[in-house]
């Protein structure tokens with residue numbers, strides 16, 4: 001069986017293109033693998049809190065020694081990390097806001113990438129002291145942007161702080177394989193946008209076909 005964490009980060013609902021791609025992936029998956037478990041987490045609709053002094057102090061304090069305030073601050077982090085630990089596949093649908101990820105998604109990242117939970121820190125490892133504690137997860141990263149040319153080698157690749165950032169931090173969630181599909185040109189609303197939508201939808205359908213074959217099924 002595969003457990004999917006379905007994350008959505010757009011502040012928009014009905015008109016959101018990244019949500020549309022995420023929903024398309026999940027609908028396609030359900031058709032082929034109805035017994036798999038899908039866990040939705042809509043950080044666009046309900047943004048996680050920003051981390052706090054109590055959160056940071058608590059994360060560096062052994063569990064039995066934490067104050068009630070530190071325990072409270074870490075409760076949502078424990079819940080969100082649990083969803084990551086339990087999943088095999090993270091389907092992350094997000095817009096580009098100001099050339100990076102929405103603040104609500106960054107708040108989720110800050111809650112789930114946590115010392116002694118999703119990574120360890122050990123100076124005996126020399127110049128590379130951080131090591132993830134999880135491994136073997138796949139991520140499908142579905143994005144939408146108003147402008148275009150964010151792919152490697154294109155016009156605005158140097159301005160893409162969305163996909164490279166998520167690729168970097170997802171390592172600390174145990175992600176070892178990432179697939180992307182991106183809609184561009186949303187603000188132009190022209191034929192290039194339509195073609196970009198169609199290509200991204202085809203890519204999503206292809207990823208459903210590919211990953212339903214490679215990820216564990218009920219029978220496995």
Ligand SMILES: Cc1cc2nc3c(=O)[nH]c(=O)nc-3n(C[C@H](O)[C@H](O)[C@H](O)COP(=O)(O)O)c2cc1C
Nearest residue numbers: 010012016017018095096097098099144145146147
């Ligand atoms: C607050 C905000 C900031 C945005 N910043 C960018 C940006 O930096 N670059 C870009 O190409 N598009 C930007 N856009 C356009 C969105 O990426 C585009 O509308 C995308 O389709 C939104 O995703 P959604 O359709 O899932 O809501 C921005 C939109 C908003 C609302």
